[in-house]
Amino acid sequence: MGIEEKIPDSIILTSLDKMVNWAHKRSMWPLGFGLACCAIEMISTFGPHFDVARFGMEVMRPSPRQADLMIVAGRVSHKMAPVVRTLYEQMPNPKWVISMGACASCGGVFNNYAIVQGVDRIIPVDVYIPGCPPRPEQLLDGILTLFKQVEKESIKDDHPEWGRKLV
Amino acid sequence: MSNTSKTVTLNMGPQHPSTHGVLRVILELDGETVVKAEPVLGYLHTGIEKTMESKLYYKVLPCTDRMDYLAPMSNNLGFCLAVEKLMEIDIPDKVQWVRVCLAELTRINSHLVWLGTHALDLGAMSMLLYTFRDRESIMDMYEAVGGQRMMTTYIRIGGLAMDIPKDFEKDIRNVIKVINNGLNDYETLLTNNEIFINRTKGVGVLTADEAINLSLSGPMLRGSGIKHDLRKANPYSSYEKFDFEVPVGENGDAYDRYLIRVEEIRQSIRIMEQTLDGMPEGPYRAHVPGIVMPPKEDVLYKMESMIFHFKLITEGFKAPVGSVYQGIESGKGEMGFFISGDGTNKPHRVRVRPPSFINLAALPKMCEGNMFSDVVCAIGSIDIVLGEVDR
Numbered sequence A: 001m002g003i004e005e006k007i008p009d010s011i012i013l014t015s016l017d018k019m020v021n022w023a024h025k026r027s028m029w030p031l032g033f034g035l036a037c038c039a040i041e042m043i044s045t046f047g048p049h050f051d052v053a054r055f056g057m058e059v060m061r062p063s064p065r066q067a068d069l070m071i072v073a074g075r076v077s078h079k080m081a082p083v084v085r086t087l088y089e090q091m092p093n094p095k096w097v098i099s100m101g102a103c104a105s106c107g108g109v110f111n112n113y114a115i116v117q118g119v120d121r122i123i124p125v126d127v128y129i130p131g132c133p134p135r136p137e138q139l140l141d142g143i144l145t146l147f148k149q150v151e152k153e154s155i156k157d158d159h160p161e162w163g164r165k166l167v
Numbered sequence B: 001m002s003n004t005s006k007t008v009t010l011n012m013g014p015q016h017p018s019t020h021g022v023l024r025v026i027l028e029l030d031g032e033t034v035v036k037a038e039p040v041l042g043y044l045h046t047g048i049e050k051t052m053e054s055k056l057y058y059k060v061l062p063c064t065d066r067m068d069y070l071a072p073m074s075n076n077l078g079f080c081l082a083v084e085k086l087m088e089i090d091i092p093d094k095v096q097w098v099r100v101c102l103a104e105l106t107r108i109n110s111h112l113v114w115l116g117t118h119a120l121d122l123g124a125m126s127m128l129l130y131t132f133r134d135r136e137s138i139m140d141m142y143e144a145v146g147g148q149r150m151m152t153t154y155i156r157i158g159g160l161a162m163d164i165p166k167d168f169e170k171d172i173r174n175v176i177k178v179i180n181n182g183l184n185d186y187e188t189l190l191t192n193n194e195i196f197i198n199r200t201k202g203v204g205v206l207t208a209d210e211a212i213n214l215s216l217s218g219p220m221l222r223g224s225g226i227k228h229d230l231r232k233a234n235p236y237s238s239y240e241k242f243d244f245e246v247p248v249g250e251n252g253d254a255y256d257r258y259l260i261r262v263e264e265i266r267q268s269i270r271i272m273e274q275t276l277d278g279m280p281e282g283p284y285r286a287h288v289p290g291i292v293m294p295p296k297e298d299v300l301y302k303m304e305s306m307i308f309h310f311k312l313i314t315e316g317f318k319a320p321v322g323s324v325y326q327g328i329e330s331g332k333g334e335m336g337f338f339i340s341g342d343g344t345n346k347p348h349r350v351r352v353r354p355p356s357f358i359n360l361a362a363l364p365k366m367c368e369g370n371m372f373s374d375v376v377c378a379i380g381s382i383d384i385v386l387g388e389v390d391r
């Protein structure tokens, strides 16, 4: 029909959005940062048995400057909250957040003076994973759900929470 | 750094890959030498002790899992023993043996995670992968008995949450086989590894006197050559019936603590095998109407059991006025629960003696005057879990 018939097989036509999203999705580097019990299940997910490397994200970055994804794994205390916020702000755009476990999502079993009742009170969250702690399979499912969301994004989208537009 | 002072103040944490969670240490450095090391705590403060005081005795148990989340069954055991002491409940033999078996399994779990993360801190990435590979078999076992991978709450006041599964013995023997194979791998990789020895020998040294004065316990104390283990010194849950050695170190350094923990895994396996060989028959819960939950099967078919179940769930039991302390030897040291009852159905005060919190007090002593790069090794060799330190 159109131009596709004339070009060789090694060239693929796609939209810029799709390509950028594909790249984001396939090399999403998480911030290596754990808070409490959920962090142990996060390490299990990154370990040999569940092997998150299948989804292109086995490299945990200890520095927020090199990370794209923050997995808030565990309870956030009021003392830790400013630190979590700072870490989020230090991450370069584009960035995503997964809230792992009941505590990070809503305070969980600790409805008391010490725990922030949901990390979404201090940073924007893309995917919530229930469970105390969520099984590694659940975390994987959360990550794949995030990937599906990333596929729908456009570089023209406005992200006020990131501070500035991507383009 | 001001122009007049000679030292540099360096902040480490709370987000740092080798502080095992959210520990923060403020270091004062003179060149490469640590002049002062000050741990800053509280970044994971959860108010667990306070939360416990607002719950019925039964409902406190899930909170204990979430303190030392690498050794959930030890925490359950400590709390249950303390309440059982307060209520003067006698525990059937079988329950005690299953508890011992699972407590030892938990010790292995705790030590495996320690081994993996400590080696990772020192640059041996593959150790983490090996230990987490073998830890999965323990997680499967937890799931088989308690239905959850980490927060099992399997050990309950007066007994167990449910009877052990049919394949309990076979499964545990499988786990033992996996861990035994794993141990050979770890020791081949680390024990004679020149780099590992260089990074751990002579690092974080504590003399026997210092260890006692700091009130250390567990491998931290035994590493300094003191043979003290609550399982021998003050046996609980029928530990006196089992035959095992308590390994001790000589130099009190990080390498000795490594050797001790590896040997403890071996001894734990020995204890587990003994429990399997002589597992007594019997009920999985003590029969104390009104205090211990009746077995679920009875609740469904017997009227009295159903009434007791209903009453216990809604209003719990009333504990006498008085206070008890019960310490157990968890993987990290002496884990103690102090409970004070005030005649109501909720504890008046619960105080936890967390081993890693008290062991952490040794950090300044281990670091000051030594090289900056050894701080990571010193922190790792304490084996802290921040959930327990901050509670």
Ligand code: SF4
Residues within 6 Å of the ligand: A036, A037, A038, A073, A074, A075, A100, A101, A102, A103, A104, A108, A109, A131, A132, A133, A134, B066
């Ligand atoms: S959700 Fe459960 S497992 Fe996760 S941090 Fe909270 S208490 Fe721990």
